[in-house]
Amino acid sequence: MKSFYLIYFSLLFFFIYYSHLENFFFKFFKSKLFILIFVFIFFSFFFNFINSSCIIFPAKFTCYEKVSWSITKSDVESIKIWYELWAKGGATPNFVVENRIDYINNFNKLKKRKIK
Numbered sequence: 772m773k774s775f776y777l778i779y780f781s782l783l784f785f786f787i788y789y790s791h792l793e794n795f796f797f798k799f800f801k802s803k804l805f806i807l808i809f810v811f812i813f814f815s816f817f818f819n820f821i822n823s824s825c826i827i828f829p830a831k832f833t834c835y836e837k838v839s840w841s842i843t844k845s846d847v848e849s850i851k852i853w854y855e856l857w858a859k860g861g862a863t864p865n866f867v868v869e870n871r872i873d874y875i876n877n878f879n880k881l882k883k884r885k886i887k
Contacts, residue, residue: 782880795804812886816846818865820835821868823841823842823847824836824842825842825847828849828850829847829850829854830851831847831848831851831880832846851870852872852875855875856868856871856874856875859874859875861874861875
């Protein structure tokens with residue numbers, strides 16, 4: 772599915788360049804709304820970095836460990852596993868699956884039927 776999005780995303784630039792929407796997009800990038808959106812995204816990433824030393828928190832490759840308040844990458848990985856386990860129903864207030872990694876890796880919402 773991702774390859775289809777990349778193809779359509781490249782066609783978007785082609786369409787913008789050769790269409791009458793060109794002026795609309797240039798006006799949008801110069802508008803107050805674009806500046807407001809950009810500032811909101813910047814501060815979201817900034818506060819996320821200040822709180823966890825990661826630009827995108829559960830992704831450990833975006834973490835920077837050389838600051839004094841940083842969380843270790845192993846802690847980030849364990850938190851990521853916990854979030855994924857909780858999202859897939861393996862952790863509730865009353866129950867936690869024993870083998871967390873196997874539960875996450877082998878999770879299927881729809882069971883495959885054997886066709887005879």
